[in-house]
Amino acid sequence: MIETQLWHPVIASHQVRDEPVACALLGQALVLWREQGHDGARVHAWADRCPHRGAQLSLGRVLTGLHGARLECPYHGWQFGASGRCQHVPAAPDFVPPAGHAATVFEAREHHGLVWVRLQTPVEALAAGLVDPPAFAPGNDAAWRQVLCGPYELDTSAPRLVENFLDLSHFGFVHEGWLGERSHAQVHAGAVEEGEAGLVVRDARAWQPRAFAGADAGAWMAYRYDVPHPYAAILRKDATEGDPVSNAIALFIRPDGHERCTAWFAMATQGDSATDQELVAFQDSVFAQDRPVVESQSPRALPIGRSAPATEVHGPADRVSSTYRRYLLRLGIELGTC
Structure with missing residues (x-):
């Protein structure tokens, strides 16, 4: 299953502080904890199960001392070092735990204000864009400001949510008065390219009466989309004339099952006078408009024709979503598709 080989x-990174935290990925219970060190506070992701008697390690505590950071099991106090191997058994202090006395360790990294986990090392070479967590670097200029929005938990599949993010033609109906107008429903789908780094959409355009949190007038917006990961997409948009504001928004999704997911939006903006709180409130409002429609779609899994002919028809404005479906089919993505 390729999904377990992806990041x-x-x-959110700020939720993992001094105490262990429980979460889950693709049905695997995880414990996340931080190791304070000279090179910063590294985050670890392990199976949330002590190898001794199966207690949840997330109920334990993080210890710091001369021997480095350790995660202590809440049941018998066994202490596990950063490598996952047991370092101390209080009931038998002279016992030297063998290598097999260890927690199950997964790879973990931090990017874009989020903790990313990969459950399985790839068994075969992945496409270049899937080796690391998706990149999101709208610019090196310090004027770019970044804000993390979410989490948003939804009763729909991750691919359905990505496709919604890539869809310009719903703006005038779902986001009327915000991101679109019925009287300006026509869109330019742009040119779509697919390669080793995923999908790239260039020269897409849509009219928006309020294209960003601080906007007070409408404008034609130029869109560029990147889809570097089956469950992630990045949008860069700029006004085609006269507007000093630039925005980039990355959608990152954790698939929670075939028909459930959790999403975050990493927002970067340049020249926008809105506060961080206003940016978050704007994204919350836009997403609240999307939620009931996306959750109403049937089936909740995205029909890509993996096991049978796809059950949905397409229009001229659906060029991007059609290419995205072929991309999922090529990768062999099963979770959230049908």
Whole structure:
């Protein structure tokens, strides 16, 4: 299953502090904890199960001392070092635990304000864009400001949510008065390219009466989309004329099952006078408009024709979503598709 070989966001970084935190990924219970060190505070992701008697390690505590950081089991106090191997058994202090006395360790990284976890090392070479967590670097200029929005928990599949994010033609109906107008429903789907780094959409355009949190007038917006991961997409948009504001928004999704997911939006903006709180409130409002429609779609899994002919028809404005479905089919994505 390729999904276990991909990096997925599991929780916001700021939620993992001094105590272990429980979460889950693709049905695997995880414990996340931080190791304070000279090179910063590294985050660890392990199976949330002590190898001794199966207690949840997330109910334990993080210890710091001369021997480095350790995670202590809440049941018998066994202490596990950063490598996952047991370092101390209080009931038998002279016992030297063998290598097999160890927690199950998964790879973990932090990017874009999120903790990313990969459950399985790839068994075969992945496409270049899937080796690491998706990149999101709208610019090196310090004027770019970044804000994390979410989490948003939904009763729909991750691919359905990505496709909604890539869809311009719903703006005038779902987001009327915010991101679109019925009287300006026509869109330019742009040019779509598919390669080793995923999908790239260039020269897409849509009219928006309020294209960003601080906007007070409408404008034609130029869109560029990147889809570097089956459950992630990045949008860069700029006004085609006269507007000093630039925005980039990354959608990162944790698949929670075939028909459930949790999403975060990493927002980067330049020249926008809105506060961080206003940016979050704007994204919350836009997403609240999307939620009932996306959750109403049937089936909740995205029909890509993996095991049978796809059950949905397409229009001229659906070029991007059609290419995205072929991309999922090529990768062999099963979770959230049908």
